[in-house]
Amino acid sequence: MTVNQHALGTTAEPTVDVDAVIIGAGFSGLYMLHRLRNTMGLTGRVFEAGGGVGGTWYWNRYPGARSDSDSYVYGFTFDEDLWREWEWSERYPEQHEIRAYLEHVAQRFDLYRDITFDTRITGASFDEARNTWAVTTDAGETVSARYLVTAVGALSSSNTPPFKNIDSFQGETYHTGLWPHEEVDFTGKRVGVIGTGASAVQAIPLIAKEASDLTVFQRTANYVIPANNGPVSQDVKKARLDDYAGIRERIQRSHFGFELNLLEKGALESTDEEIHQELMPRWEEGGFGIWLGSYVDMFFNDEANAKVRKFLHDRIREKVDDPETAELLIPKGYPFGVKRNPLDSGYFETFNEPHVHLVDVKSNPIAEITPTGVTLEDGNEYGFDAIVYATGFDAMTGPMNKIDIRGRGGQLLREKWDEGPRTYLGLTSAGFPNLFTITGPQSPSVLSNMPVSIEQHVDLVVKIIGEVRERGAETVEATREAEDAWVVHNAELVKPTLFETADTWYMGANIPGKPRVFMPNLSFVGPYRAKCDEVVANDYEGFTFGTSKQEATA
Numbered sequence: 001m002t003v004n005q006h007a008l009g010t011t012a013e014p015t016v017d018v019d020a021v022i023i024g025a026g027f028s029g030l031y032m033l034h035r036l037r038n039t040m041g042l043t044g045r046v047f048e049a050g051g052g053v054g055g056t057w058y059w060n061r062y063p064g065a066r067s068d069s070d071s072y073v074y075g076f077t078f079d080e081d082l083w084r085e086w087e088w089s090e091r092y093p094e095q096h097e098i099r100a101y102l103e104h105v106a107q108r109f110d111l112y113r114d115i116t117f118d119t120r121i122t123g124a125s126f127d128e129a130r131n132t133w134a135v136t137t138d139a140g141e142t143v144s145a146r147y148l149v150t151a152v153g154a155l156s157s158s159n160t161p162p163f164k165n166i167d168s169f170q171g172e173t174y175h176t177g178l179w180p181h182e183e184v185d186f187t188g189k190r191v192g193v194i195g196t197g198a199s200a201v202q203a204i205p206l207i208a209k210e211a212s213d214l215t216v217f218q219r220t221a222n223y224v225i226p227a228n229n230g231p232v233s234q235d236v237k238k239a240r241l242d243d244y245a246g247i248r249e250r251i252q253r254s255h256f257g258f259e260l261n262l263l264e265k266g267a268l269e270s271t272d273e274e275i276h277q278e279l280m281p282r283w284e285e286g287g288f289g290i291w292l293g294s295y296v297d298m299f300f301n302d303e304a305n306a307k308v309r310k311f312l313h314d315r316i317r318e319k320v321d322d323p324e325t326a327e328l329l330i331p332k333g334y335p336f337g338v339k340r341n342p343l344d345s346g347y348f349e350t351f352n353e354p355h356v357h358l359v360d361v362k363s364n365p366i367a368e369i370t371p372t373g374v375t376l377e378d379g380n381e382y383g384f385d386a387i388v389y390a391t392g393f394d395a396m397t398g399p400m401n402k403i404d405i406r407g408r409g410g411q412l413l414r415e416k417w418d419e420g421p422r423t424y425l426g427l428t429s430a431g432f433p434n435l436f437t438i439t440g441p442q443s444p445s446v447l448s449n450m451p452v453s454i455e456q457h458v459d460l461v462v463k464i465i466g467e468v469r470e471r472g473a474e475t476v477e478a479t480r481e482a483e484d485a486w487v488v489h490n491a492e493l494v495k496p497t498l499f500e501t502a503d504t505w506y507m508g509a510n511i512p513g514k515p516r517v518f519m520p521n522l523s524f525v526g527p528y529r530a531k532c533d534e535v536v537a538n539d540y541e542g543f544t545f546g547t548s549k550q551e552a553t554a
Helices: 027-039 080-085 095-108 198-210 235-243 246-255 272-285 304-321 325-329 450-470 480-493 525-537
Strands: 018-023 044-047 121-127 134-139 142-150 172-175 190-194 213-218 356-360 365-370 373-376 381-383 386-388 404-406 435-437 474-477 543-546
Touching: 018 121, 018 246, 027 044, 027 095, 027 450, 121 365, 190 373, 198 213, 235 246, 246 450, 246 525, 272 304, 304 325, 325 356, 404 474, 435 450, 450 474, 450 525, 450 543, 474 480
Parallel strands: 018 044, 018 142, 121 404, 142 435, 172 386, 190 213, 190 386, 213 356
Antiparallel strands: 121 134, 134 142, 365 373, 373 381, 474 543
16 A cells, blocks of 8 residues: 555655545546636546446446436536537437547546546545545555545446345346446347346347347336437527527526426316326427426325326336236336336337246245246246346445545444435535535435536535635535534425335335435425525535634634
């Protein structure tokens, strides 16, 4: 391990001391480095576990992987020239195109020289005597930094359920969140896919085109809306280019970071015919219009939600030929909209193919993985040449909890969060000075178009760091009172809604032993931004600034 010569006063090989260490080279990490270095004149160093930029898009290379946000808003808007010069090929960009975009960003702003790839951060400890972070890597390096910024993403810690004898399978094994970089060929193979979340919804139609036989193991059916993907017309592209400022303003002040608005009239006060008239154009257009651009009361009232569910159930029955299969694919037991809504390109229609089979593992769970395939509790065996685990992520807190982050008094962050995340604004946590969590838990993050929320959080971090320097302080952190109030605020926001009625990864329900706490913030993008602006305007209300003598200035 490299030793810090400033701490020991020796002539040992020095570590690289910087103003900020940034963990992750996805959207968040790249923009954070750009703002710190290119606009503030500070030094920064990014550490990235992958071999290139991209964040989640570096790892998620499974068949069909693409954004579920329209491409014209799935990118940075802080630089108008950047926004204008990059032309997306489709409405929803594929993984390789998003990676190419982020590579372009890294090159355009000369970011590569401060990024260390193939290196994972294993720990970070706050030194209270020096008011710095000591950040350690799996390469044995220790880096001292004034600020620590986690740009690890909400969906970067892949989850594989602990199936019995999971390592015994002798065929090919894949996880959608850790897909190989080389091409995977399923031609002529018997394939099993475990899971029917967003990744599976995208991958299954393409795997089915190659596999000789495909079996999908479904525990929970998903509400899936058509993507209606394809090239964007030149007229639409031109209209958007002519409205850069308007688009940027609207998505920043919107509910979810899209150009979508909820209806004033509720589903509860609408007839079935009126609901059909409202929702059918949204269904045909594709995208999040039915979820984030229709009835607001469906998030609060189950009777209103049931009216929207009925519309969606009818659409599934129209797409799936076999009535029994259609009934299995119709979600039951939870409201529509309380999960992030997957978009599909031929998902339901895939189950009309004779070589594609759907197995319900809610009523008949997987008992074990065997050397040749999968065995269910009733003893039924399924033989495969390849198994694909589309089993999602330990979301939001998972990526942070994998790192030994220790604040004042050596407190471990994951132990502080043992009963659920505790933050102020989803950005800081009391007792962890100069630590910033970009789009962390208890911020809108996964309930938004992520690049919009990322830009807002990074810009806020820049303001806070600028204030630290302006005051001649050395630390900034949330007060306990502000953090407690924010935790209560988050709980109060979700309580009147239907979000807590479903077992979702928003609630941590997909991870055994994880506390059931609703982790995103339901303020919505625009109001949350206004709240953060208010905090800044009120002299950084809820933050305390400390000097080298541990004094605090409110």
